[in-house]
Amino acid sequence: MITLDGGYLEGGGQIVRTALALSVITKKPCCIFNIRKNRPKPGLMTQHLLGMRALAQLCSGALEGDELGSEEIKFFPGETYRDRVSVKIPTAGSITLVLQTLIPPALFAPKPIEISFEGGATDTFFSPTIDHFRYVFLKVLEKMAEVGPPPIEINILKRGYYPEGGAKINVKIFPITKIDNTPEQGDRRIKAYHLNSLNLIERGKLEKILVISGAANILKNKKVAERQIMGVREVFGKLKLPIEERVEYEQTQSPGSQICLIAEFKNTVIGADNLGKLGKRAEDVGKEAALELLKEEKSQACLDKHLADQILPYMALAPKKSQVTVSEITNHCKTNIWVIEKFVAGKFEIKENLISWIPKV
Numbered sequence: 491m492i493t494l495d496g497g498y499l500e501g502g503g504q505i506v507r508t509a510l511a512l513s514v515i516t517k518k519p520c521c522i523f524n525i526r527k528n529r530p531k532p533g534l535m536t537q538h539l540l541g542m543r544a545l546a547q548l549c550s551g552a553l554e555g556d557e558l559g560s561e562e563i564k565f566f567p568g569e570t571y572r573d574r575v576s577v578k579i580p581t582a583g584s585i586t587l588v589l590q591t592l593i594p595p596a597l598f599a600p601k602p603i604e605i606s607f608e609g610g611a612t613d614t615f616f617s618p619t620i621d622h623f624r625y626v627f628l629k630v631l632e633k634m635a636e637v638g639p640p641p642i643e644i645n646i647l648k649r650g651y652y653p654e655g656g657a658k659i660n661v662k663i664f665p666i667t668k669i670d671n672t673p674e675q676g677d678r679r680i681k682a683y684h685l686n687s688l689n690l691i692e693r694g695k696l697e698k699i700l701v702i703s704g705a706a707n708i709l710k711n712k713k714v715a716e717r718q719i720m721g722v723r724e725v726f727g728k729l730k731l732p733i734e735e736r737v738e739y740e741q742t743q744s745p746g747s748q749i750c751l752i753a754e755f756k757n758t759v760i761g762a763d764n765l766g767k768l769g770k771r772a773e774d775v776g777k778e779a780a781l782e783l784l785k786e787e788k789s790q791a792c793l794d795k796h797l798a799d800q801i802l803p804y805m806a807l808a809p810k811k812s813q814v815t816v817s818e819i820t821n822h823c824k825t826n827i828w829v830i831e832k833f834v835a836g837k838f839e840i841k842e843n844l845i846s847w848i849p850k851v
Contacts, residue, residue, distance in 0.1 A: 492520040492832050496561070497527030500825035503538050506563075507591045508803055508826055510542055512833040514549045514567040514595035515807065523562040533559040537583030537610070541591040544577045548603065549595060571599040579610030582655035582744075584617035589661065594803055596663040597641060597685075607659040611650040613748040618796060619763040620646065620659075621702050621750035626761035627800055630793070634685045634804055635666060651706065651746025687810040688801065690792035691844075694756025699731055699783075703776065704738035705747035705766065714772045715739060718749045721776025725784065749776055751783045758792040760817075789817035791843055798845070799823045805847040806834040812847045819843065 492513070496505050503526055513520045526532050534542075539556060542565065546553050550568030577588060585607050596603045612620040618627065624644055635641050643662040650657025666685060701722055705714040715737045726733070747766030752759060762782035764775050786794045793801065798816035802823070805812040816823070819840060827838045835850035 491564070492518050494520060494522045494829065494832060495524050496522045497524035498825060498828060500821040501528030502526055502822075502825075503535070503587065504799065504822055504825060505829055506534075506538055507541065507587065508829045509833070510545055510565050511591050511594040512803060512830065513565055514545065514551065515598050516833050517567055518833060519564070519566045521562070521564045525561045525563065527561070531559075533561045534563070535583070536581045537579065537587055540577055540579055540583065541588040544575050544588065544605070545591050545595065548572055548575050548592060571601070571603065573601055573603055575603065575605045576608070577605065577610070578608045579655060581609070582611040582614050582650065582652040584614050585610045585612055585650075585657060585659055586618045586620060586623045589623070590800065593642065593663060594807070597666050599663075599665050601665065603663045605661040605663070607657060607661070609650070609655050610657050610659075611652055611655045612646060612657045612659065613649065613746065613765060614652045614655075615765060618800075619748050619750055619765070620644070620649070621748065621752075622761050622763045622796065625700065625702075625750065625752045626759050626794070626797055629759045630688075630690075630797060630801055631804060633690075634688050634808060641666060649704070649706075649740050649742050651742055651744045651748075654744040656743035685804055685808040687808045688805055688812040688814060690758050690814045693758050693790065693792055696753060696755055697732065698754045699733045700736065700752040700754065701733060701749070702736045702738065702752070703747075703749045704740065706742040706745045707739050708742075708745050709747060710739045712772075714747050714766065717772035718747065718766070718776035718779075721773035721778075722749070722751065722780040724773070725777050725780035747772065747775065749779050751779050753783060753787060760786050760792070760794040760797070762786060762794065786817050789843070791815040791817040793817070795820055799826045802826045802838070802845070802847075803830055805845075806830045806836060806838075806849075808847070809849065811849065814845055815843050816845055817843070819845070
């Protein structure tokens with residue numbers, strides 16, 4: 491059993507999410523203590539608890555210590571996968587953080603898996619917005635998949651904001667597999683594909699910046715989504731950038747707004763997002779997101795700082811060496827590297843802003 495100190499370095503929920511996902515893939519049980527030790531309220535919160543229970547449901551695994559506030563758990567991955575998982579989140583817990591736990595194992599399952607979310611937030615604090623998740627993270631992940639359609643489909647039926655959540659989301663994850671129809675075998679046999687290595691060193695030419703600005707219907711009269719875009723325009727000013735704007739209003743349980751800027755380059759995608767907040771001007775929400783994107787763009791890196799730690803587990807699961815440039819080596823990055831190396835044979839190397847994964851041969 492692999493034992494991890496959940497208070498290591500960044501000391502947040504990322505340790506739990508990555509460890510449990512890799513536990514399922516590698517079939518190595520794990521024990522985590524000092525969970526979220528560095529947080530104001532240590533121990534498991536609702537979204538962590540529901541995420542690990544959903545994972546146990548997915549792979550027929552077993553959990554010990556899975557209670558609210560628990561600072562130590564043990565996880566024993568199972569051998570069989572279910573093809574449907576239902577996750578009910580009574581709070582505004584982050585759906586994208588729960589997906590970080592479920593997606594890696596589902597990609598290595600023997601059949602497609604459908605995950606339905608009832609409740610929770612698509613766009614909340616201290617986690618990627620659903621648009622950054624869809625249009626940045628998933629687009630880079632698709633580069634690692636073999637030929638074929640995108641491995642993950644996300645259907646947003648209802649957005650959810652803090653404090654009530656109330657989102658409804660359906661996710662379908664297709665395994666990285668192929669069907670071998672060679673005559674010698676006489677039957678259709680499914681063989682596992684692997685992830686391609688990821689080599690993102692040069693961005694290439696900027697092709698487009700997509701600006702998605704959305705808000706709850708209750709804020710439509712105040713033109714919150716449009717004003718967030720006005721803030722973006724103010725920052726970009728006279729810069730001649732290929733910009734596409736999208737305004738969205740939706741029926742939600744709580745008032746809220748979000749904005750996501752996605753810069754599409756020839757070889758990669760980077761992004762920046764932001765959330766509306768009570769007492770904060772909508773224009774300022776857009777300004778902050780635009781300034782963050784410009785900062786990411788100036789780094790010349792292929793991955794933004796929020797995407798970097800998310801993509802590391804997939805680099806380690808690819809059979810060959812991967813290399814990516816990142817805008818910033820965050821503590822989230824360093825913590826995830828520490829966790830991954832506990833489960834997968836190989837080593838990460840960091841040289842300035844270049845992260846390399848060297849698999850053990």
